[in-house]
Amino acid sequence: MPNLSQKAVTMPESPIRKLVPFAEKAYAKGKNVFHLNIGQPDIKTPDSAIQAVRDADLDVIEYSHSAGFPEYREKLAEYYRNTGIEITQEDILITTGGSEALIFGFMSTCNPGDEIIIPEPFYANYNGFAVMSGLNVVPVTAKIEDAFALPPIEQIERKISEKTKAIVICNPGNPTGYLYSKEELERLRDIVQKHDLFLFADEVYREFCYDGAVPTSVMNLSGIEQNVIMIDSVSKRYSMCGARIGALISRNKEIMTAALKFAQARLSPPTIAQFASQGALETPQAYFDEVVQEYVQRRDIMVDGLNSIEGVFCPKPSGAFYCVAKFPVDSTEKFCQWLLEEFDKDGNTVMMAPASGFYSTTGLGEQEARIAYVLNQNSLKQAVECLREALKVYPGRKIK
Amino acid sequence: MPNLSQKAVTMPESPIRKLVPFAEKAYAKGKNVFHLNIGQPDIKTPDSAIQAVRDADLDVIEYSHSAGFPEYREKLAEYYRNTGIEITQEDILITTGGSEALIFGFMSTCNPGDEIIIPEPFYANYNGFAVMSGLNVVPVTAKIEDAFALPPIEQIERKISEKTKAIVICNPGNPTGYLYSKEELERLRDIVQKHDLFLFADEVYREFCYDGAVPTSVMNLSGIEQNVIMIDSVSKRYSMCGARIGALISRNKEIMTAALKFAQARLSPPTIAQFASQGALETPQAYFDEVVQEYVQRRDIMVDGLNSIEGVFCPKPSGAFYCVAKFPVDSTEKFCQWLLEEFDKDGNTVMMAPASGFYSTTGLGEQEARIAYVLNQNSLKQAVECLREALKVYPGRKIK
Numbered sequence: 001m002p003n004l005s006q007k008a009v010t011m012p013e014s015p016i017r018k019l020v021p022f023a024e025k026a027y028a029k030g031k032n033v034f035h036l037n038i039g040q041p042d043i044k045t046p047d048s049a050i051q052a053v054r055d056a057d058l059d060v061i062e063y064s065h066s067a068g069f070p071e072y073r074e075k076l077a078e079y080y081r082n083t084g085i086e087i088t089q090e091d092i093l094i095t096t097g098g099s100e101a102l103i104f105g106f107m108s109t110c111n112p113g114d115e116i117i118i119p120e121p122f123y124a125n126y127n128g129f130a131v132m133s134g135l136n137v138v139p140v141t142a143k144i145e146d147a148f149a150l151p152p153i154e155q156i157e158r159k160i161s162e163k164t165k166a167i168v169i170c171n172p173g174n175p176t177g178y179l180y181s182k183e184e185l186e187r188l189r190d191i192v193q194k195h196d197l198f199l200f201a202d203e204v205y206r207e208f209c210y211d212g213a214v215p216t217s218v219m220n221l222s223g224i225e226q227n228v229i230m231i232d233s234v235s236k237r238y239s240m241c242g243a244r245i246g247a248l249i250s251r252n253k254e255i256m257t258a259a260l261k262f263a264q265a266r267l268s269p270p271t272i273a274q275f276a277s278q279g280a281l282e283t284p285q286a287y288f289d290e291v292v293q294e295y296v297q298r299r300d301i302m303v304d305g306l307n308s309i310e311g312v313f314c315p316k317p318s319g320a321f322y323c324v325a326k327f328p329v330d331s332t333e334k335f336c337q338w339l340l341e342e343f344d345k346d347g348n349t350v351m352m353a354p355a356s357g358f359y360s361t362t363g364l365g366e367q368e369a370r371i372a373y374v375l376n377q378n379s380l381k382q383a384v385e386c387l388r389e390a391l392k393v394y395p396g397r398k399i400k
Numbered sequence: 401m402p403n404l405s406q407k408a409v410t411m412p413e414s415p416i417r418k419l420v421p422f423a424e425k426a427y428a429k430g431k432n433v434f435h436l437n438i439g440q441p442d443i444k445t446p447d448s449a450i451q452a453v454r455d456a457d458l459d460v461i462e463y464s465h466s467a468g469f470p471e472y473r474e475k476l477a478e479y480y481r482n483t484g485i486e487i488t489q490e491d492i493l494i495t496t497g498g499s500e501a502l503i504f505g506f507m508s509t510c511n512p513g514d515e516i517i518i519p520e521p522f523y524a525n526y527n528g529f530a531v532m533s534g535l536n537v538v539p540v541t542a543k544i545e546d547a548f549a550l551p552p553i554e555q556i557e558r559k560i561s562e563k564t565k566a567i568v569i570c571n572p573g574n575p576t577g578y579l580y581s582k583e584e585l586e587r588l589r590d591i592v593q594k595h596d597l598f599l600f601a602d603e604v605y606r607e608f609c610y611d612g613a614v615p616t617s618v619m620n621l622s623g624i625e626q627n628v629i630m631i632d633s634v635s636k637r638y639s640m641c642g643a644r645i646g647a648l649i650s651r652n653k654e655i656m657t658a659a660l661k662f663a664q665a666r667l668s669p670p671t672i673a674q675f676a677s678q679g680a681l682e683t684p685q686a687y688f689d690e691v692v693q694e695y696v697q698r699r700d701i702m703v704d705g706l707n708s709i710e711g712v713f714c715p716k717p718s719g720a721f722y723c724v725a726k727f728p729v730d731s732t733e734k735f736c737q738w739l740l741e742e743f744d745k746d747g748n749t750v751m752m753a754p755a756s757g758f759y760s761t762t763g764l765g766e767q768e769a770r771i772a773y774v775l776n777q778n779s780l781k782q783a784v785e786c787l788r789e790a791l792k793v794y795p796g797r798k799i800k
Contacts, residue, residue: 002565002598017664040462044459045461053453058676059445061640061642063641107532108405109402109408112512125667128665132507227401242463244668254404258404265411270642273671273672273673
């Protein structure tokens with residue numbers, strides 16, 4: 001057979017999936033595994049979304065407009081206006097998940113060989129989208145001691161080269177849960193403007209902000225209206241990850257025209273899931289209030305629990321439903337594998353995502369792991385106790 | 401703002417959509433437009449597909465496995481085995497439409513700058529997928545006088561260069577409706593084997609073969625099992641274009657491993673539509689028999705009708721639901737626009753897709769148009785009569 005492509009070789013495997021074979025061994029031994037490794041929430045999808053599917057006319061499941069149903073875009077624009085983001089349906093392209101929005105965004109703006117700057121640790125699949133688009137990721141390291149705040153702006157600016165085309169952020173952040181302040185975003189805005197770059201912001205966790213924190217959208221940074229591309233998705237907001245409905249949003253008409261050409265080539269985003277997504281827009285505020293309250297409690301159980309374990313450090317995030325914790329171990333890759341293979345507490349163990357896969361710089365994050373607090377409170381309490389016991393007996397324990 | 405990418409510039413606009421503004425003018429004038437320009441069938445989606453959605457547990461619309469639900473893949477493998485294609489679920493990756501399957505296939509096998517050989521006229525969106533993957537399309541011209549049969553194999557072989565990585569076919573073909581014989585496919589097989597290339601076959605119209613013709617799948621060409629990638633989709637087979645469920649199929653484990661990495665980056669194909677697609681597998685044979693019978697009648701009305709118009713030539717295809725006809729006009733681009741802007745017969749007119757957009761070689765297909773016979777028989781009869789009258793009065797009429 002002929003050789004495969006270079007992309008096939010460099011395409012990273014998901015860091016979350018490396019441990020799956022070990023999890024399978026754990027199941028085979030009859031262990032119960034608390035899955036803190038993946039952001040699949042257990043929260044119920046809103047009734048209005050499900051009802052919209054049940055009520056939909058599916059006689060012929062037809063293509064939608066390549067940019068998504070006009071009616072859905074209209075109502076989605078209204079949702080944004082209600083959250084203080086002044087856009088119209090023309091600024092919205094409905095995509096197959098946030099993933100496709102990023103791919104179309106990268107391909108519309110960047111040439112193969114171009115560089116994109118991303119604060120690390122970052123959502124690991126950005127690497128995959130960069131490989132697909134032929135881009136080079138240039139990381140700027142955010143530190144766990146700073147709770148993963150935006151690195152000093154001079155540090156970011158030093159990374160800007162002739163090849164830099166865009167800066168990419170996720171806010172609130174996956175995997176850190178960090179919510180950028182308005183001031184941090186304005187510092188970013190200044191260098192985006194100064195160097196005439198594109199600014200991509202993945203804002204899919206917008207509704208998950210805690211302790212009264214209010215998120216600032218990049219769409220509201222004045223002076224770079226033509227440079228900003230927002231990525232969104234219904235996956236987390238309405239706990240409907242499987243719908244695969246996202247959006248690419250920009251006030252820049254040229255970007256929207258280019259992205260539409262990519263969208264036309266793949267014909268249309270999923271039709272049935274658009275009915276669900278349109279229905280989801282009817283979700284009452286009470287749903288979000290309840291979900292946020294639940295996540296605050298889960299976060300507190302998880303983060304306070306982790307910090308009560310000797311040698312563990314976990315900054316308390318203000319958004320999303322992830323945190324990154326530092327463990328007193330030789331390597332979280334080994335520790336996470338050991339948890340599945342060797343350890344159990346009363347038949348229970350924990351699966352986490354080693355953080356090294358979320359860093360682009362080799363060697364970073366080796367003592368850190370990402371935890372998704374997407375399980376019920378009782379499970380989270382048990383998971384913390386598992387980790388407490390595990391660290392007492394883990395042979396690779398190491399304080400530093 | 402910064403410049404957009406080269407891809408944004410070279411990404412082709414869909415040839416089918418160029419006429420949309422003129423169609424909108426026609427509607428505004430109150431004309432009825434027979435849409436022969438797009439392959440959106442009016443056939444009802446099978447009940448079992450719709451029922452599967454209604455019955456699905458949608459409490460939490462979760463991600464599926466990145467390769468698609470194992471149960472769906474299992475049943476799909478069984479469908480293929482029933483059609484004489486011996487594969488297992490491990491040879492199947494469920495994708496977001498056939499489009500994504502081609503993109504993942506191209507990116508897994510070809511490097512930017514590589515060449516792919518495609519008999520023209522071909523499905524225009526292959527151009528878009530090639531641009532996304534950085535590939536160069538090398539066309540080999542099939543002729544309308546030969547009913548768009550496979551061009552002589554020496555002609556194809558002459559196009560093979562150091563850069564050639566794959567040959568791409570669509571069988572039965574969009575836009576031609578031509579069904580390749582086993583002998584034609586074996587000739588292709590021989591040069592694929594000789595030059596160690598990949599062979600992509602888009603077989604989404606498999607169920608639409610007429611006059612007793614039986615399609616040969618590339619999966620059944622012996623000797624190139626490791627070189628073959630089949631693209632499939634539920635869109636046309638079950639008249640559910642909006643589901644966006646397709647498949648990449650290969651017995652080559654390395655390709656499947658690479659494609660899975662691309663699939664993992666985008667997390668999962670649409671969940672709800674996978675329920676529909678799994679349900680669709682229960683569709684009784686009677687459904688297809690009825691659909692095929694209907695399409696044969698539609699094809700005969702359309703093709704016989706076209707050939708009864710002086711100066712028009714349309715080979716009668718054995719598959720899919722398209723045909724390409726040659727018209728006695730200066731340019732079908734102009735003629736199709738004129739039909740919408742200037743012409744009507746008792747308030748009716750016709751929208752067709754000028755064929756030049758389906759050729760990669762500039763200047764070809766200028767007198768040809770693609771017609772999708774996806775309307776009811778009465779509409780098709782009226783559409784033929786529209787064309788007959790139109791050609792009597794079209795100012796750009798030209799016999800040659």
